[in-house]
Amino acid sequence: MKGCFPLKKFKDIDTPFYYYDTALLRETLRAIVSETARHEGFCVHYAVKANANPKLMNAICQAGLGADCVSGGEIQASVDAGFQPSKIVFAGVGKSDKEIKLGLAKEIFCFNVESVPELEVINGLAGQMSKVARVAFRINPNVGAHTHANITTGLAENKFGIAMDDMPFVIERVSSMKNVKFAGLHFHIGSQILDMGDFAALCNRINDLQDWCDVRHVPVELINVGGGLGIDYTHPNKVPIPDFKSYFDTYARHLKLRKGQTVHFELGRSVVGQCGSLISRVLYVKQGAVKQFVIVDAGMTDLIRPALYQAYHKIENLSSDEPGKTYDVVGPVCESSDVFAKSVDLNECHRGDLIAIRSAGAYGEAMASQYNCRPLPKGYIAEEMQ
Numbered sequence: 201m202k203g204c205f206p207l208k209k210f211k212d213i214d215t216p217f218y219y220y221d222t223a224l225l226r227e228t229l230r231a232i233v234s235e236t237a238r239h240e241g242f243c244v245h246y247a248v249k250a251n252a253n254p255k256l257m258n259a260i261c262q263a264g265l266g267a268d269c270v271s272g273g274e275i276q277a278s279v280d281a282g283f284q285p286s287k288i289v290f291a292g293v294g295k296s297d298k299e300i301k302l303g304l305a306k307e308i309f310c311f312n313v314e315s316v317p318e319l320e321v322i323n324g325l326a327g328q329m330s331k332v333a334r335v336a337f338r339i340n341p342n343v344g345a346h347t348h349a350n351i352t353t354g355l356a357e358n359k360f361g362i363a364m365d366d367m368p369f370v371i372e373r374v375s376s377m378k379n380v381k382f383a384g385l386h387f388h389i390g391s392q393i394l395d396m397g398d399f400a401a402l403c404n405r406i407n408d409l410q411d412w413c414d415v416r417h418v419p420v421e422l423i424n425v426g427g428g429l430g431i432d433y434t435h436p437n438k439v440p441i442p443d444f445k446s447y448f449d450t451y452a453r454h455l456k457l458r459k460g461q462t463v464h465f466e467l468g469r470s471v472v473g474q475c476g477s478l479i480s481r482v483l484y485v486k487q488g489a490v491k492q493f494v495i496v497d498a499g500m501t502d503l504i505r506p507a508l509y510q511a512y513h514k515i516e517n518l519s520s521d522e523p524g525k526t527y528d529v530v531g532p533v534c535e536s537s538d539v540f541a542k543s544v545d546l547n548e549c550h551r552g553d554l555i556a557i558r559s560a561g562a563y564g565e566a567m568a569s570q571y572n573c574r575p576l577p578k579g580y581i582a583e584e585m586q
């Protein structure tokens with residue numbers, strides 16, 4: 201089964217480009233909103249780093265989600281797309297003074313703080329601006345997620361967050377500071393997680409930390425569990441919308457919340473991943489010594505995930521229904537790792553065929569580069585092509 205694409209409209213557009221199925225995005229957003237509405241105090245922030253296309257961000261903002269930013273640029277892009285600062289959270293292991301000042305000036309909802317030196321800088325800058333910054337501590341829960349090693353973030357050895365053992369010291373420090381207010385605890389264990397047991401393990405760790413806070417009478421207003429819900433890269437047509445019900449139910453079942461607490465989620469990939477495809481043209485079909493290569497005009501500069509973490513993306517030849525052949529699909533960039541897939545079955549390929557690389561809405565366009573002086577790929581919105 202192949203996806204549905206407006207092929208006639210694609211004919212006149214320069215390839216490669218990203219195509220976003222905004223109807224699917226809206227359907228995904230409806231699923232998120234209806235599943236969170238079943239649980240009191242659940243708030244979802246969209247992780248902007250997954251895709252900062254202004255049209256997509258605007259649709260996400262319209263659906264009522266907040267934004268999760270990891271840079272000053274993302275805070276500005278979120279405000280520009282219409283997100284209320286009171287729904288913006290700001291994470292990141294290396295926030296610069298300029299970025300912190302922007303967050304303070306916009307009066308964002310919360311800074312997710314990753315170290316004591318950072319806490320001191322935020323306190324100092326907030327003092328200069330006569331503001332009080334709300335802060336949550338990003339705690340490294342030492343929970344391993346069953347995902348690619350490059351995208352686990354919650355292990356003790358990772359650079360992210362504050363070690364659990366340091367928490368008492370940090371909480372003591374914050375209580376003596378005038379321009380930061382401790383709001384709660386933040387976590388993020390990794391990305392592309394499909395095993396709900398990983399999220400349940402995180403909940404158990406959070407429950408322990410909350411007990412610890414209770415004993416010491418440290419009020420915790422919010423719990424931010426980060427993002428990480430995965431998508432089905434193998435079956436984008438059969439499973440276009442992730443299982444948000446299981447995801448939110450897992451948290452509802454395992455998190456022991458205190459009265460009035462809100463739970464914040466930072467979802468990126470699961471919101472936009474399936475709505476985007478990278479559309480490319482076949483330049484050449486080349487018979488190698490042992491393999492057939494399909495050389496397409498998109499490369500790792502347009503979509504780096506396969507080269508960076510051997511990520512799998514389903515590939516479809518949209519122009520051909522001829523019986524399948526086995527190909528390596530590669531890009532034109534001068535790097536051996538510029539390979540989208542090895543030994544995949546595709547309908548027979550010819551020069552000029554249009555190829556869709558699916559499930560590329562998250563960490564695709566956002567990670568594009570200009571290596572080899574290649575232009576950045578453009579993003580087209582389905583509704584604007586009608």
Ligand SMILES: *Cc1c(COP(=O)(O)O)cnc(C)c1O
Binds near residue numbers: 249268427429467562
């Ligand atoms: C990247 C990131 C997210 C989003 O992760 P997804 O896997 O795309 O849902 C959320 N929170 C933090 C802190 C992140 O770094």
